[in-house]
Amino acid sequence: MTGRVSVQPSAAARPPRGAGPRRATLRVGSRIAVPVRRSSLLAALVTVVLLLLAATLTLTLGRLGIRLADLPDALAGGATGKNAFVLNRLRGPRLSVAVATGAAFGLSGALFQSVTRNPLGSPDVIGLGAGAGAGAAAVALLLPGVLPVSAGALLGAVAAMAAVYLSTGTGFRSPGRLVVAGIGVSAMATALTQYVVYAVERDKASSLTAYVNGSLAARSWDDSTTIWAVLLVCLPCAVPLARPLALGEMGDDLSTGLGVDPARIRTAAVLLSIVLSAGAVAVAGPIAFISLTAPQVAKRVTRSGGPQLVMSTLIGALLLVLADLAAQQLPLFDNLPVGIYTMAVGGAYLGWLLVREWRRHRA
Structure with missing residues (x-):
């Protein structure tokens, strides 16, 4: 070969x-x-x-x-002085984390939307982002200095998914129950986060709010290594699921007749989606709407059905890098967390999508 x-x-x-x-x-x-x-x-x-x-x-x-x-010489290892600081400490790690985090969110959303057969589905819907925020808030309040906030976010995401898994009664096999349980877990986690933000000291609340909204500021190469490792492990595992997931979107009876075990494929896809999202929120916080928007944009630019896993990965990376570029360079909103930009754009996109679906059903 x-x-x-x-x-x-x-x-x-x-x-x-x-x-x-x-x-x-x-x-x-x-x-x-x-x-x-x-x-x-x-x-x-x-x-x-x-x-x-x-x-x-x-x-x-x-x-x-x-x-x-x-730039070419700096990327080849010849950066010195200010260029070395910008590339190695200031913008290089932040850019690397943005690419991998956006890619992870995009792939996670594509897997989840295919499982639920719902264009409005994303890991955020089942409470993963809210759980991560609650975990980060709890660590900041109860264990300040003992655990890093990112570790709290990861623990919160895992706890939220465990609660959803137990609440459905069928694990991750039933998309409908998954969404309903996730909404309940998300509401409770959000309430906890808001309480902590209200209760902690003002300076701590400011930094915690930035993380809960999703931020790429002050990221390191260790953060980059973490999220790239998650992505490079999960992506090869996800790509073989594309065809079974596409068959599953046609209905369980048809996919079973073609040799696919829909329950097993759904469980594998949801687990991969959770791992990808958990890794992303651990390094950047629960950045909203990338996992919702990227798969839909991928389907529209390719004009193809089925789960566009690789394309969703690329679109997710592009969307988050563009959002972070705006967060760094737009003077009107200097140093706002990147998650606020994605919420604004994603909210507008969600509104357009809802209106489009409503008009289609009325026609």
Whole structure:
């Protein structure tokens, strides 16, 4: 097997003229061949280019930005002085965390929406983000200096998911019960968070509020290593679920007839979604709406059905990097947590989506 990667027309998958989207085969060496839509491949390439452009702007814009002419040398390890500080301490880790965190949220949302067959579904709906916020708040109030806030967020997310799992009576196998239990857990966790923010001292409440809203400020390479490790472990596990999940969206009877165990696939997808979201909130807080928005944008740019796992991963990374770029560079809202930007954009998108669904059902 060689390391050669190529894209070739797929004769078996090529439709007659006018019959549907053209397909190609992505080949890695001589043993791996994956059929892909050319429109999806083009959309992925455009997204990667936009992501690279946004990353370049993140490193170069502003008073502390690295000059564009100096950026290649800095990335190659030749950064000194101010450039070294910006790349290694200020913006480099923050950018790396933004890319991986956005990707993790995007992939997590795609898995969860496919399981629930609901375009409004996301791990936020089942209380994971609220649980993470409550865990962070509880640690800040009860164990200040004993545990880091990120550890509290992770413990809170795990506790919330355990509560949801036990509340449904069927684990993660029933999407309807999952959402209902999650709403209840989310409400209780939010109440706890609000109490802690009210009860703690003002300076502690300020920093805690920033984390609960989702923030990428003051992130380190250790944070980057953590979220990249989670993403690189979960993504190869998630990609093989794409076809069974697509069949599952057609109904349990049909997918069972085609050799898929829908309950097992749903459980695996939900568990991966939880791990991805928990890793993301541990390093950046519960950044809202990326997991909701990214899968829907991915489906629209590819014009394809089914869970667009890889495309959702790329779109999630792009959305969060753009939101963080705005958080750093827009003077009107200087140093606002990035989660506030994603809530504003995601809320507007959610409103548009709800109106669109309402009009479609009325037509």
